[in-house]
Amino acid sequence: MIDELDHSDDGLAGEFVLGTLSVPERNACERRVLVDPAFADLVAAWRAQLEPLDAAYAPANPQRSVKSAIDARLFGTEATGGFWSNLWLWRGLAAAGIVAAVALTVLPTSQPDTAQLLASLINQNTDLRLVAVYDRGTSVLKLNHVSGNPDPDHDYELWVIAGDNPPASLGVVSAVGQSEFLVPDDLRPHFTGTYTLAISDEPAGGSPTGAPTGDVLAAEQAVEI
Amino acid sequence: MNVQDLDALLAQLVLGNRNAFNALYSRTSPKLFGVTLRILGNRSDAEEALQETFVKVWRNAERYQPGPHSAISWLVSIARNSAIDRLRSRKAPMRDLDSVAETADPAMGPEASAVNRDEGRRIDFCLGELEQDRATAVRAAYVDGYSYEELSARFNVPLNTMRTWLRRSLLSLRECLSR
Numbered sequence: 001m002i003d004e005l006d007h008s009d010d011g012l013a014g015e016f017v018l019g020t021l022s023v024p025e026r027n028a029c030e031r032r033v034l035v036d037p038a039f040a041d042l043v044a045a046w047r048a049q050l051e052p053l054d055a056a057y058a059p060a061n062p063q064r065s066v067k068s069a070i071d072a073r074l075f076g077t078e079a080t081g082g083f084w085s086n087l088w089l090w091r092g093l094a095a096a097g098i099v100a101a102v103a104l105t106v107l108p109t110s111q112p113d114t115a116q117l118l119a120s121l122i123n124q125n126t127d128l129r130l131v132a133v134y135d136r137g138t139s140v141l142k143l144n145h146v147s148g149n150p151d152p153d154h155d156y157e158l159w160v161i162a163g164d165n166p167p168a169s170l171g172v173v174s175a176v177g178q179s180e181f182l183v184p185d186d187l188r189p190h191f192t193g194t195y196t197l198a199i200s201d202e203p204a205g206g207s208p209t210g211a212p213t214g215d216v217l218a219a220e221q222a223v224e225i
Numbered sequence: 226m227n228v229q230d231l232d233a234l235l236a237q238l239v240l241g242n243r244n245a246f247n248a249l250y251s252r253t254s255p256k257l258f259g260v261t262l263r264i265l266g267n268r269s270d271a272e273e274a275l276q277e278t279f280v281k282v283w284r285n286a287e288r289y290q291p292g293p294h295s296a297i298s299w300l301v302s303i304a305r306n307s308a309i310d311r312l313r314s315r316k317a318p319m320r321d322l323d324s325v326a327e328t329a330d331p332a333m334g335p336e337a338s339a340v341n342r343d344e345g346r347r348i349d350f351c352l353g354e355l356e357q358d359r360a361t362a363v364r365a366a367y368v369d370g371y372s373y374e375e376l377s378a379r380f381n382v383p384l385n386t387m388r389t390w391l392r393r394s395l396l397s398l399r400e401c402l403s404r
Contacts, residue, residue, distance in 0.1 A: 014395040019305060020366045020373050022387075023313045030306070049399055051298045052344040056368045058254035060262050066272045067250055070279045176233070 016052055033160035119197040121218040123148070128156075128217055130173070132197050139188055141181040145173055150201060157202045159212060161219075162190035167198060172206045196221045231296035238286035246283060253297065254279075257304040264370040270315075277307040309370045332346035351401035359394045366391060 004129050015021050016029040033040045121130040128148030134141045143158065158181075159167035168187055171180075183191065200207070201214035231252070237245030261274035269355040281303050289299050301341065352360040358380060371379075377387040 011392050011395075014348075014392065017302075017307045018363070018366045018377070018391060018395065019370050020391060022372070023310070026306075026310065026313070046395075047298065047302055049402055050348075050367055052348040053367045054260075054298065054301045055345045057256060057301070058258040059259045061255055062258040062272050062275055063268075066258075066275055067247075067254070070250070070276050073276065073280055074283050083265075099237070118351055191309065 009039055010042055013039060014046045014102070017043060017046040040164055069106075117191065118223050119222040120222040121197060121199050121220050123199075123217045127219070128211040129160070129200065130199065130218070132158075134183070134191055134222065136191065139183045139191075141170065142178065142185055143173065143181065144178050145176045147176060149176065153204045155202050155206055155215075156199050156205050157215070159198045159200065159205045160187065160190045162195040163193060165190065167212055169207065169210065170197075172202070173199065179180060194221065231300075232291045235282075235286050235289045235291075235296055238283060246279075249282070250279060253300055256297065257300060260301055260304040261308040264305065264312055269307070270311060274308040274311050277311075279309065305370070306346065312370050313372065322340045345376070347402060350399050354401055355394050355397060358388050362387065362391060363394050363398070374390070 012029065016026065021029065029043070033043055062084075080216040117134045117136070119132045121132065125146055129146040129147065130148075131144045132141060145201065148156075156173040157168040158173050160170055161167045168190060170181055170183070170187070196219055198212070198219035200219045201217055202212070203214075207213050231249070234245045234249045234252075236255040238249065257269060257278055258275050261278065262268065262271040265271045267347070278300075282300065285303075289296065291304060303394065324380065355363070362371075362376050365376060365379075373384050373387050373391075376391075380387065
């Protein structure tokens with residue numbers, strides 16, 4: 001007997017949502033949902049049809065230790081690496097420009113004596129997006145260049161502006177990706193009080209004068225996190 | 226529970242906001258634990274599955290697409306998948322299906338909305354249009370995570386017959402729900 005759902009993706013998606021498939025079949029469906037938008041749509045449609053059955057699940061309280069175990073699995077030992085390697089986070093941070101609001105919660109707090117300061121550098125008219133974090137304990141400035149590249153024969157240059165001081169160059173920004181600067185001794189005092197980080201458009205190799213010569217594309221006061 | 230609230234919390238998860246994760250956990254863990262406990266039948270396994278659920282939610286939050294179907298539905302589907310994967314992977318004795326027949330359980334979680342209640346009545350009505358055994362089998366599969374093997378043993382029909390029953394029941398349900 002040939003059922004009309006036999007061998008059809010629609011039928012398979014329905015069985016997947018119903019939950020009756022074997023482990024290998026379920027695994028295959030889970031992988032397919034990620035790579036096959038048409039199949040993902042079928043699964044979503046079945047899920048929407050059957051969702052009212054979710055009402056049968058009566059709430060119950062897990063032990064408090066469950067949340068601690070989840071946090072340990074997610075944030076326990078690799079919080080720093082996870083933070084820096086989370087591209088979604090960086091895109092979101094730079095796009096949202098709500099650095100202070102989220103920064104309070106996203107950075108690891110395991111090193112309480114090394115204050116970190118963060119600035120999100122965004123140009124609203126282009127896709128230029130960078131996020132910078134300075135660690136006072138190590139004098140390392142980590143820069144995540146999320147998007148936006150200079151024109152040919154141009155470079156982006158990063159500056160720190162402390163108080164009434166003129167902008168001091170921190171160097172040319174590398175291509176999209178993550179980079180780290182060790183801030184030289186003479187510039188570290190710039191990072192003690194209130195300061196601003198800025199990006200300017202410069203000739204290839206950086207400003208020939210030691211001061212910004214091109215347009216300032218983005219500037220943001222750093223906030224303590 | 227406000228759908229928009231959960232959407233906002235999930236959006237914050239994509240930004241790596243742990244406060245949002247904590248808030249999401251406190252709001253949804255009772256419902257999601259209800260899911261894993263119902264499917265797995267013991268607290269220890271259910272708590273493991275709940276852990277897996279929230280690990281997946283944190284890691285995959287960007288896959289959530291806000292839409293007409295609520296965030297809680299997406300979260301429940303992750304909890305069901307985690308619990309069913311765990312259930313299928315363990316060697317367990319057949320469970321007793323007798324209680325399942327009475328699971329036309331109208332108890333709704335605190336997030337119940339008028340829309341959910343209407344949809345719940347509709348699906349109850351449409352399940353009522355199926356033969357009773359088949360409606361019971363659909364509920365047992367979806368709500369309690371019964372496999373084809375368990376269902377064919379319980380209803381004493383060959384596995385392929387059970388598979389055909391359920392596929393046809395799904396089609397009938399969809400047809401009824403779209404009326």
